[in-house]
Amino acid sequence: MFDIAVIGLGLVGSAALRHLALSDASVVGIGPGEPTDWSVNSGPFASHYDSGRVTRRLDARYEWAVLASRSIAQYPEIEAQSRLRFHRPGGFIFVRNDPIGIEQQQAVIERLDLPVVATTTDAVRDEFQDYEFPSQWTALYEPSPAGHIDPRVMVKAQLTVAHQLGASIHRKHVTTLQRTAGGFSIELSGGVAVQAARVLLATGAYLNDLAPEPLAAQVVPEAVILAAVSPAEATRLSYLPSMIYLLDHPIHDDVYIVPPVLYPDGVHYVKMGGSIGGVEPLATSAEKRTWMSGSDADDQIGWMRDVLLEVMPRATFEQFVMKPCLITDTPHGLPYIDEVADGLFVAVGGNGHAAKSSDAIGALGASLAINGTWTDPDLEALSFRAVFGEYEAPRDSRHGT
Numbered sequence: 544m545f546d547i548a549v550i551g552l553g554l555v556g557s558a559a560l561r562h563l564a565l566s567d568a569s570v571v572g573i574g575p576g577e578p579t580d581w582s583v584n585s586g587p588f589a590s591h592y593d594s595g596r597v598t599r600r601l602d603a604r605y606e607w608a609v610l611a612s613r614s615i616a617q618y619p620e621i622e623a624q625s626r627l628r629f630h631r632p633g634g635f636i637f638v639r640n641d642p643i644g645i646e647q648q649q650a651v652i653e654r655l656d657l658p659v660v661a662t663t664t665d666a667v668r669d670e671f672q673d674y675e676f677p678s679q680w681t682a683l684y685e686p687s688p689a690g691h692i693d694p695r696v697m698v699k700a701q702l703t704v705a706h707q708l709g710a711s712i713h714r715k716h717v718t719t720l721q722r723t724a725g726g727f728s729i730e731l732s733g734g735v736a737v738q739a740a741r742v743l744l745a746t747g748a749y750l751n752d753l754a755p756e757p758l759a760a761q762v763v764p765e766a767v768i769l770a771a772v773s774p775a776e777a778t779r780l781s782y783l784p785s786m787i788y789l790l791d792h793p794i795h796d797d798v799y800i801v802p803p804v805l806y807p808d809g810v811h812y813v814k815m816g817g818s819i820g821g822v823e824p825l826a827t828s829a830e831k832r833t834w835m836s837g838s839d840a841d842d843q844i845g846w847m848r849d850v851l852l853e854v855m856p857r858a859t860f861e862q863f864v865m866k867p868c869l870i871t872d873t874p875h876g877l878p879y880i881d882e883v884a885d886g887l888f889v890a891v892g893g894n895g896h897a898a899k900s901s902d903a904i905g906a907l908g909a910s911l912a913i914n915g916t917w918t919d920p921d922l923e924a925l926s927f928r929a930v931f932g933e934y935e936a937p938r939d940s941r942h943g944t
């Protein structure tokens with residue numbers, strides 16, 4: 544019988560397990576690793592199966608900026624203890640042309656005194672010659688430690704440290720969760736059962752599979768284009784910061800780029816992600832599986848390659864590969880970190896932002912599961928409250944924050 548079980552060992556769950564393992568509680572983490580062959584995976588997928596994620600403190604939402612700041616401050620310790628490097632502090636640039644969004648970001652920059660330089664795309668053209676942006680747009684530049692992270696390695700690092708600290712880990716998925724007199728009985732794929740007094744759900748896009756009451760959320764398909772570059776070209780482009788660019792496009796809102804990263808297949812890729820305009824949410828696990836295990840993301844290659852070649856016209860790309868992914872949106876645009884039933888807690892709902900901030904989100908989930916009450920001095924519980932029932936979309940675009 545464990546004191547606390549974490550279900551879902553993605554970015555948030557693995558972080559929560561590390562923070563729980565720092566306490567006196569006996570803890571277990573349960574969640575599958577990345578499938579070797581996505582096309583035949585019968586279990587849940589994840590939103591971190593990639594080697595590049597933008598990391599930044601700059602944000603239009605105070606809460607996201609605080610979560611990112613706290614997490615980035617933890618990166619060196621996690622890297623040192625796990626001996627795994629996942630952070631590349633190469634800087635970050637946000638390119639946009641919408642006064643309201645710029646104002647919102649400026650307000651958070653001032654409130655948190657972030658070292659962000661507000662300038663124009665013309666002014667940064669000389670410094671980042673391999674990026675091409677419209678003239679006279681706003682460019683908000685954030686230096687190191689902003690840059691990018693490798694989410695696959697970050698999950699591994701968190702779990703390595705959690706295990707060093709005494710946490711038990713099962714690389715299986717949970718099929719059923721039942722309340723018992725002493726807490727919960729947790730059935731794993733393969734038939735093993737685990738008992739725990741309390742449970743923290745960190746199941747990402749599968750937030751409603753084990754939740755007692757439906758949480759308001761939408762899971763939307765997102766696509767990534769990976770553009771292969773030679774090792775020499777990867778070195779040449781390595782000076783570039785990661786970036787988000789709010790497009791002036793009739794259908795698609797935004798794209799974000801991570802400069803060349805060496806992927807597990809031994810190839811360096813520039814990675815560009817982008818929100819697919821007008822796409823239908825994925826309501827069932829079967830729909831999520833069809834998107835993640837299939838090739839529907841290939842349909843997005845046209846516009847994504849065009850935008851990438853427009854933004855990086857001087858780069859030499861050798862090949863383009865499309866990858867599917869899942870984004871979990873909540874109505875208030877922040878993760879749910881809350882108790883949804885007696886002894887059952889959630890830390891879910893990344894809204895396309897949680898990779899960089901996953902350590903702080905995991906820490907808040909862990910603290911709530913241990914203490915049973917919200918103890919954070921700066922962030923309000925209300926901001927992260929669980930909302931049940933139907934999903935109502937927030938007004939502004941996801942990456943506009």
Ligand SMILES: Cc1cc2nc3c(=O)[nH]c(=O)nc-3n(C[C@H](O)[C@H](O)[C@H](O)COP(=O)(O)OP(=O)(O)OC[C@H]3O[C@@H](n4cnc5c(N)ncnc54)[C@H](O)[C@@H]3O)c2cc1C
Nearest residue numbers: 551553554555589590597717746747868893896897898899
């Ligand atoms: C294309 C794309 C680009 C992105 N870019 C960025 C970026 O640049 N910067 C940024 O900060 N964020 C970015 N994000 C968002 C970020 O990746 C997510 O917010 C983050 O991965 C969410 O973490 P999570 O732990 O909630 O979910 P996940 O990382 O998906 O982990 C959830 C885990 O739960 C497991 N699980 C599900 N059901 C069960 C079950 N029944 N039993 C056991 N385990 C289960 C899953 O297998 C998975 O491992 C991006 C997301 C996408 C899709």
